[in-house]
Amino acid sequence: MATGRTHRPATRSRGIPEATVARLPLYLRALTALSERSVPTVSSEELAAAAGVNSAKLRKDFSYLGSYGTRGVGYDVEYLVYQISRELGLTQDWPVVIVGIGNLGAALANYGGFASRGFRVAALIDADPNMAGTPVAGMPVQHTDELEKIIDDNGVSIGVISTPAGAAQQVCDRLVAAGITSILNFAPTVLSVPDGVDVRKVDLSIELQILAFHEQRKAGEEAGAEAVVADAVAEAAAADAPVAESDAEAAAPPAARAETTDRKGPDGDVPAVMPA
Amino acid sequence: MATGRTHRPATRSRGIPEATVARLPLYLRALTALSERSVPTVSSEELAAAAGVNSAKLRKDFSYLGSYGTRGVGYDVEYLVYQISRELGLTQDWPVVIVGIGNLGAALANYGGFASRGFRVAALIDADPNMAGTPVAGMPVQHTDELEKIIDDNGVSIGVISTPAGAAQQVCDRLVAAGITSILNFAPTVLSVPDGVDVRKVDLSIELQILAFHEQRKAGEEAGAEAVVADAVAEAAAADAPVAESDAEAAAPPAARAETTDRKGPDGDVPAVMPA
DNA sequence: CGGTGTGAAGTGTTTCACAGCT
DNA sequence: AGCTGTGAAACACTTCACACCG
Numbered sequence: 001m002a003t004g005r006t007h008r009p010a011t012r013s014r015g016i017p018e019a020t021v022a023r024l025p026l027y028l029r030a031l032t033a034l035s036e037r038s039v040p041t042v043s044s045e046e047l048a049a050a051a052g053v054n055s056a057k058l059r060k061d062f063s064y065l066g067s068y069g070t071r072g073v074g075y076d077v078e079y080l081v082y083q084i085s086r087e088l089g090l091t092q093d094w095p096v097v098i099v100g101i102g103n104l105g106a107a108l109a110n111y112g113g114f115a116s117r118g119f120r121v122a123a124l125i126d127a128d129p130n131m132a133g134t135p136v137a138g139m140p141v142q143h144t145d146e147l148e149k150i151i152d153d154n155g156v157s158i159g160v161i162s163t164p165a166g167a168a169q170q171v172c173d174r175l176v177a178a179g180i181t182s183i184l185n186f187a188p189t190v191l192s193v194p195d196g197v198d199v200r201k202v203d204l205s206i207e208l209q210i211l212a213f214h215e216q217r218k219a220g221e222e223a224g225a226e227a228v229v230a231d232a233v234a235e236a237a238a239a240d241a242p243v244a245e246s247d248a249e250a251a252a253p254p255a256a257r258a259e260t261t262d263r264k265g266p267d268g269d270v271p272a273v274m275p276a
Numbered sequence: 277m278a279t280g281r282t283h284r285p286a287t288r289s290r291g292i293p294e295a296t297v298a299r300l301p302l303y304l305r306a307l308t309a310l311s312e313r314s315v316p317t318v319s320s321e322e323l324a325a326a327a328g329v330n331s332a333k334l335r336k337d338f339s340y341l342g343s344y345g346t347r348g349v350g351y352d353v354e355y356l357v358y359q360i361s362r363e364l365g366l367t368q369d370w371p372v373v374i375v376g377i378g379n380l381g382a383a384l385a386n387y388g389g390f391a392s393r394g395f396r397v398a399a400l401i402d403a404d405p406n407m408a409g410t411p412v413a414g415m416p417v418q419h420t421d422e423l424e425k426i427i428d429d430n431g432v433s434i435g436v437i438s439t440p441a442g443a444a445q446q447v448c449d450r451l452v453a454a455g456i457t458s459i460l461n462f463a464p465t466v467l468s469v470p471d472g473v474d475v476r477k478v479d480l481s482i483e484l485q486i487l488a489f490h491e492q493r494k495a496g497e498e499a500g501a502e503a504v505v506a507d508a509v510a511e512a513a514a515a516d517a518p519v520a521e522s523d524a525e526a527a528a529p530p531a532a533r534a535e536t537t538d539r540k541g542p543d544g545d546v547p548a549v550m551p552a
Numbered sequence: 553c554g555g556t557g558t559g560a561a562g563t564g565t566t567t568c569a570c571a572g573c574t
Numbered sequence: 575a576g577c578t579g580t581g582a583a584a585c586a587c588t589t590c591a592c593a594c595c596g
Contacts, residue, residue, distance in 0.1 A: 198487060
């Protein structure tokens with residue numbers, strides 16, 4: 001392996017739990033909406049409902065930030081918006097570069113949610129020379145050759161990778177070498193980065209796969225045969241006992257099972273790989 | 277609030293922990309890559325490295341699926357690919373509809389990662405009548421009016437929402453009414469759905485905000501002033517003692533007060549809100 | 553040996569429930 | 575009277591470390 005990636009000692013950041021940090025943006029969004037409606041205060045119950053969490057969790061989360069509420073009353077909306085923004089570091093301006101201006105990159109460049117939260121798209125970068133100069137979201141696409149210079153000139157510390165999987169690691173290496181320390185990766189690949197560099201990934205197909213898993217369970221359950229079916233199969237297979245049952249559409253990959261090795265597996269509808 | 281949403285008893289899915297389910301797609305991707313290179317077997321160590329997790333976790337994860345490895349040898353790649361695919365429900369075909377064909381919707385429609393994993397885009401739907409018929413990713417966009425019919429005709433159970441935030445809940449309600457039970461939401465809003473409907477969300481700006489948080493911490497630390505600063509403030513505030521210190525850029529909203537790190541500082545004062 | 557599978561220990565997160573402030 | 579803030583209990587997930595087996 002290259003460097004120690006996966007390494008996420010989770011920014012033991014002095015105190016705020018990761019799980020809480022991940023929810024702060026959610027609270028902030030809800031609060032912002034309230035603020036726009038000029039609502040002066042909210043109770044943990046109301047805000048929790050708006051953010052889609054339960055109130056105990058919300059109060060516990062806020063307790064890590066300090067005591068920003070008033071007992072018997074609730075929280076002051078404006079004050080909280082400010083405190084959370086500050087905690088998240090959104091009171092400062094964060095220039096970001098987006099590398100890989102395909103469909104997704106363009107979507108990101110046009111995404112209003114960035115600009116509205118202290119993030120400023122400093123540059124759009126693509127390896128295709130033909131794209132250079134083409135305006136996307138009112139901004140000319142620049143060539144990869146400029147990458148280092150752009151990052152340096154703008155003091156960029158956050159990079160977004162929306163290139164095809166094949167180019168991601170390479171782009172990542174250049175970003176890191178150029179001084180970037182936080183990366184948001186949309187390419188379906190595991191990136192290796194040195195310690196000290198933070199990587200978060202968003203994988204569209206993974207989310208769908210997780211949904212499929214639950215969807216499958218639901219189907220199984222309502223079909224009368226408790227979700228136990230798939231289970232029994234798995235266990236039988238594990239136990240190596242040839243599944244005698246007939247009620248499962250699972251278990252025997254054409255020629256898989258006991259003898260393991262050999263064929264490509266299922267009918268052919270098994271994945272087929274291929275990254276974005 | 278409407279129904280009991282947020283409700284995620286986490287599909288106590290007869291055993292497999294949510295955290296494990298979320299990693300299965302990762303393993304699957306790594307395995308698929310190995311499979312293409314015709315690698316017959318992998319050790320937990322190797323596969324873990326490829327998937328970006330540690331080997332103990334991987335072995336524990338696999339242990340929930342059954343005993344699919346061979347001691348002293350490792351795992352059979354093809355066999356594991358099949359087992360994981362089956363567990364995730366990818367051996368069957370999942371038709372999905374994408375509602376909201378803007379930049380992001382188009383990007384999703386073109387995303388190869390879907391088709392390659394058993395997901396089939398059954399239809400692209402948009403509310404703009406002018407888009408109807410326009411081909412996106414080789415497929416004509418259909419009007420929202422057709423939504424119910426499309427879902428019914430194709431037996432769709434998974435929907436992707438990539439509309440603006442304002443339209444999301446409404447679209448969601450229609451999807452649910454039409455029989456959809458799993459939703460992948462890209463709109464920056466909390467969706468209310470009845471029990472039994474699964475929602476996963478992907479919020480681009482939230483990911484960036486989390487990165488900003490960590491980035492801020494890094495900056496603070498290397499700036500000599502340990503991250504303890506913010507802490508002292510929080511604690512002082514909690515203790516309710518009016519922060520007498522001078523070294524904190526926190527505590528006072530509207531007319532913020534003493535600045536330490538001084539960085540961009542709250543010159544503009546309290547944020548300024550405004551959502552996506 | 554080498555590497556899986558897994559109890560047991562360790563760590564992190566959520567939920568409960570209520571004391572304490574306004 | 576109402577709602578926050580928070581210990582403590584419950585639960586979930588991760589890591590350890592080693593027995594066991596091919």
